[in-house]
Amino acid sequence: MRTVVLYNSPRDDEAEVAAWRGYITAYDPAIDFRNWPETGPVEEIDYVLAWIHKPGDLARYPNLKAIFWLGAGVDHLLRDKELPRQVPIIRLVDDGLTAGMTEYVLLHTLRYHRRLPELEAHQRERRWHKLAYPLAKDRRIGIMGMGVLGSDAASRLIGLGFDVAGWSRVPKQLAGLTLFHGDDGLTPFLNRSEILVCLLPLTPATTGIVNARTLAALPKGATVINAARGGHVVDVDLIAALDRGHIAHATLDVFTTEPLPVEHPFWRHPRITVTPHVASVTISETASRVIIEGLKAMRAGRRPANLVDLAKGY
Numbered sequence: 001m002r003t004v005v006l007y008n009s010p011r012d013d014e015a016e017v018a019a020w021r022g023y024i025t026a027y028d029p030a031i032d033f034r035n036w037p038e039t040g041p042v043e044e045i046d047y048v049l050a051w052i053h054k055p056g057d058l059a060r061y062p063n064l065k066a067i068f069w070l071g072a073g074v075d076h077l078l079r080d081k082e083l084p085r086q087v088p089i090i091r092l093v094d095d096g097l098t099a100g101m102t103e104y105v106l107l108h109t110l111r112y113h114r115r116l117p118e119l120e121a122h123q124r125e126r127r128w129h130k131l132a133y134p135l136a137k138d139r140r141i142g143i144m145g146m147g148v149l150g151s152d153a154a155s156r157l158i159g160l161g162f163d164v165a166g167w168s169r170v171p172k173q174l175a176g177l178t179l180f181h182g183d184d185g186l187t188p189f190l191n192r193s194e195i196l197v198c199l200l201p202l203t204p205a206t207t208g209i210v211n212a213r214t215l216a217a218l219p220k221g222a223t224v225i226n227a228a229r230g231g232h233v234v235d236v237d238l239i240a241a242l243d244r245g246h247i248a249h250a251t252l253d254v255f256t257t258e259p260l261p262v263e264h265p266f267w268r269h270p271r272i273t274v275t276p277h278v279a280s281v282t283i284s285e286t287a288s289r290v291i292i293e294g295l296k297a298m299r300a301g302r303r304p305a306n307l308v309d310l311a312k313g314y
Helices: 014-027 095-113 116-124 148-159 182-191 212-217 235-243 284-299
Strands: 004-008 032-035 047-050 066-069 089-091 140-144 163-168 178-181 195-198 222-226 247-252 272-274
Touching: 004 014, 014 032, 014 284, 047 284, 066 284, 095 116, 095 148, 095 195, 095 222, 095 247, 095 284, 140 148, 140 182, 148 163, 163 182, 178 182, 182 212, 212 235, 235 247
Parallel strands: 004 032, 004 047, 047 066, 066 089, 140 163, 140 195, 163 178, 195 222, 222 247, 247 272
Antiparallel strands: none
């Protein structure tokens, strides 16, 4: 019996679709690989590879065996009110995606550690002024979110000699890392974080977690990097903390509304760096290997890795 895989990522171009088709059919040439909206008979669809799909579309396939979500965070998917919740959802945990995020975190952490935003401001002023910075071992970094992405970024920063702590909603065990968890651990974690990195999944419990109270708990002059989801940050609270000088600078890759509206104050704030949701992107070459492993498991009747827990939201 043939297997029908539907690729449902409407923003991708023909070259990207062709790449996915090539990788998936190389694994099994008998796979019927279709590209949305050319679905053919909807009852034939066995698996969907989805990203930023049309809300309600995933409910159209009565014989769907699994949804492969082509991203690390599933908050967008779970907002679909017609999501067929009885169908297994497999999120993407991919070496390429992880490497991209770690590169982004390292880039901006080092940028803040070496005080580059201040040096850039001095250049605009044509001012020659040397700035001191501490040894890496004396720079305290805090990472919110100790999943695959946060754990990898933490280990790389530790390898560079930084003093790294992690915070998660529930207890975690990670060698060589100072760990905090839960509501009781949040304030002590924030008090020591000179560079705060947010890599949390977006859930009701983490929405708006970067707010006036948590920003005030950071040391004066701290910097913030958000590469998780825009919903983690209360925009007006961050701007207020920057304007009064408690937060020195922020790098934001994700926003509540994307693309970021042209009138949004983040664009023109002198102490905010905006990047257009590019911290890490799904690369078909590496991600397809993960999808294929999931397909193998599903077709063999085994439990695939990285199943989404709908109750937890990730």
